[in-house]
Amino acid sequence: xxxxxxxxxxxxxxxxxxxxxxxxxxxxxxxxxxxxxxxxxxxxxxxxxxxxxxxxxxxxxxxxxxxxxxxxxxxxxxxxxxxxxxxxxxxxxxxxxxxxxxxxxxxxxxxxxxxxxxxxxxxxxxxxxxxxxxxxxxxxxxxxxxxxxxxxxxxxxxxxxxxxxxxxxxxxxxxxxxxxxxxxxxxxxxxxxxxxxxxxxxxxxxxxxxxxxxxxxxxxxxxxxxxxxxxxxxxxxxxxxxxxxxxxxxxxxxxxxxxxxxxxxxxxxxxxxxxxxxxxxxxxxxxxxxxxxxxxxxxxxxxxxxxxxxxxxxxxxxxxxxxxxxxxxxxxxxxxxxxxxxxxxxxxxxxxxxxxxxxxxxxx
Ligand SMILES: C[S@@+](CC[C@H](N)C(=O)[O-])C[C@H]1O[C@@H](n2cnc3c(N)ncnc32)[C@H](O)[C@@H]1O
Numbered sequence: 001x002x003x004x005x006x007x008x009x010x011x012x013x014x015x016x017x018x019x020x021x022x023x024x025x026x027x028x029x030x031x032x033x034x035x036x037x038x039x040x041x042x043x044x045x046x047x048x049x050x051x052x053x054x055x056x057x058x059x060x061x062x063x064x065x066x067x068x069x070x071x072x073x074x075x076x077x078x079x080x081x082x083x084x085x086x087x088x089x090x091x092x093x094x095x096x097x098x099x100x101x102x103x104x105x106x107x108x109x110x111x112x113x114x115x116x117x118x119x120x121x122x123x124x125x126x127x128x129x130x131x132x133x134x135x136x137x138x139x140x141x142x143x144x145x146x147x148x149x150x151x152x153x154x155x156x157x158x159x160x161x162x163x164x165x166x167x168x169x170x171x172x173x174x175x176x177x178x179x180x181x182x183x184x185x186x187x188x189x190x191x192x193x194x195x196x197x198x199x200x201x202x203x204x205x206x207x208x209x210x211x212x213x214x215x216x217x218x219x220x221x222x223x224x225x226x227x228x229x230x231x232x233x234x235x236x237x238x239x240x241x242x243x244x245x246x247x248x249x250x251x252x253x254x255x256x257x258x259x260x261x262x263x264x265x266x267x268x269x270x271x272x273x274x275x276x277x278x279x280x281x282x283x284x285x286x287x288x289x290x291x292x293x294x295x296x297x298x299x300x301x302x303x304x305x306x307x308x309x310x311x312x313x314x315x316x317x318x319x320x321x322x323x324x325x326x327x328x329x330x331x332x333x334x335x336x337x338x339x340x341x342x343x344x345x346x347x348x349x350x351x352x353x354x355x356x357x358x359x360x361x362x363x364x
Contacts, residue, residue, distance in 0.1 A: 266323020
């Protein structure tokens with residue numbers, strides 16, 4: 001009797017259901033294939049292959065290679081992989097490949113709410129951290145944000161910026177009590193853990209009467225944020241400085257914002273304590289954190305899978321390298337509320353959520 005016709009078979013340790021085993025094999029093969037295609041997607045992005053596909057319409061491998069000054073032998077194989085992955089289309093009659101508009105939005109349009117090029121970059125950067133993180137499992141040591149592959153930093157900006165562009169000034173700030181009016185009149189704002197400054201610059205453009213101070217512990221990110229502020233023409237009202245979340249300068253801030261970073265910070269309660277002291281008496285804290293559920297099983301979906309993986313490979317290691325408390329990327333609302341309260345802010349509420357973020361307001 002062959003394996004196909006039997007319902008169960010004895011493995012080394014136990015009897016297994018063949019159909020279930022085969023279903024799981026398909027899943028693992030699909031995961032491995034997807035991991036490979038993520039690497040090839042980043043290559044396609046960096047070499048302009050997607051850009052050329054979008055601009056040229058239907059192309060052969062020779063045409064694509066010629067227009068991108070790449071090797072046809074590599075491009076030929078890349079196209080097969082990308083068509084197999086469902087990222088591009090293949091026409092069997094003409095032998096040409098194309099990139100449908102909806103997929104071009106996800107792969108090329110960095111301003112689009114559909115854009116996911118940043119997620120691809122981060123996913124690839126995270127795989128490069130595997131040797132360090134594997135060792136950390138044994139030692140309990142950490143790994144700083146700045147020790148990651150640079151794709152991590154650019155990928156983070158590209159991942160979160162479209163969401164900030166679509167939501168920050170349209171719905172998140174208006175949802176905070178009285179903050180929009182202050183920003184329109186002229187307010188003082190700090191953006192802690194600002195990374196490349198995407199959120200800071202979006203706010204600065206929307207509220208020309210206000211002044212913005214971005215702080216981050218990672219010098220290369222601050223350098224990049226300064227360049228972005230110059231390019232955006234807001235450098236006269238936006239200052240970026242290297243500073244830790246527990247010691248950044250300034251006081252009387254009307255708004256202190258934390259975009260996707262409180263859970264990366266190794267000393268979150270002291271960060272909130274310092275922020276309480278830096279706030280104006282009626283100031284507001286805007287806390288943007290990754291989407292996560294109340295129960296562990298609420299995170300058993302692709303977004304929860306991505307974020308909990310990022311927690312292991314990026315966020316928790318940074319917290320452990322720089323402090324004593326790691327909230328984790330999928331910290332519950334209650335865990336966040338507890339830290340905010342410990343830091344001395346008593347009013348805390350979730351004001352909004354998106355598929356990838358939770359938005360909170362905290363006040364003295
Ligand atoms: C996931 S990134 C988010 C960056 C940015 N806010 C965004 O949304 O694109 C986390 C950032 O927090 C910064 N960070 C981590 N711990 C910090 C600390 N203790 N003080 C200041 N910045 C910190 C990192 O350097 C990194 O730029």
